[in-house]
Amino acid sequence: MSNKLFIIYKSKNFVSVNESLISLLEKHSISYSMYSREHTAQNTADRMYRSRQVLIVKSDNYLSSNLCRKAVQRAVDTKGLPLTVVLINKSKKKQLPCALREKNLLNLEKHTKEKDLEEKLLHAIFGGKTVST
Numbered sequence: 001m002s003n004k005l006f007i008i009y010k011s012k013n014f015v016s017v018n019e020s021l022i023s024l025l026e027k028h029s030i031s032y033s034m035y036s037r038e039h040t041a042q043n044t045a046d047r048m049y050r051s052r053q054v055l056i057v058k059s060d061n062y063l064s065s066n067l068c069r070k071a072v073q074r075a076v077d078t079k080g081l082p083l084t085v086v087l088i089n090k091s092k093k094k095q096l097p098c099a100l101r102e103k104n105l106l107n108l109e110k111h112t113k114e115k116d117l118e119e120k121l122l123h124a125i126f127g128g129k130t131v132s133t
Contacts, residue, residue, distance in 0.1 A: 005032040005125065006047050008071045009057035016088055017057050020108055024118050030125065035071070045074045053082040053125060058096065059089040072100065084124040 005025065009017045017034075025032050033047055048054050054075050062068050075083050076099040084104040085096065093101055104124045108117065 004030050004051070005053050005055060006034075006051035007032055007055045007057065008035045008044065008048075008068065008075075010059055010062050010065055010068060011035075013057060013059050013088060016059075016108075020088070020117065021055070021057070021086065021121065024121055027118075028122065044071050048075060048081070049078065053084065055084050055086055055124075056100070057086045057088060058091050058100075060091050060095070062091070072097065076100065082127070 007017065007021065022032075033051070035044060035047075048071070056062075056072060056075065075081060076097075082104075083100075084106060085100050087093065087105065087107040087109070090109060093105060093107075106117075106120050106124055
């Protein structure tokens with residue numbers, strides 16, 4: 001496996017992803033790779049399978065992208081692949097496909113304090129194992 005984490009997001013949300021998540025991952029030296037516009041559906045799937053966990057950053061228009069829908073479907077279809085859905089931009093749990101509602105959810109709107117967000121993100125990534133912050 002090449003990375004601890006693969007992050008899938010809609011490209012228009014890059015700034016939000018970078019500000020909210022990437023700085024925390026780098027602070028804790030967590031290896032990650034990110035979706036890029038140049039990725040095909042197959043390339044995205046390959047990166048997911050080589051990662052230990054997937055973070056899907058779900059905004060209100062995320063599922064309007066064909067590639068994002070395919071990535072979600074592959075992530076759900078891959079049994080045993082740890083998956084966390086990060087809700088941003090007032091995205092709601094009830095807007096998620098049923099299969100994603102059962103996954104780990106992290107709502108950025110609810111975690112406005114950086115320390116709270118950091119603890120929740122680390123908990124989602126490490127599955128409740130103790131992590132030094």
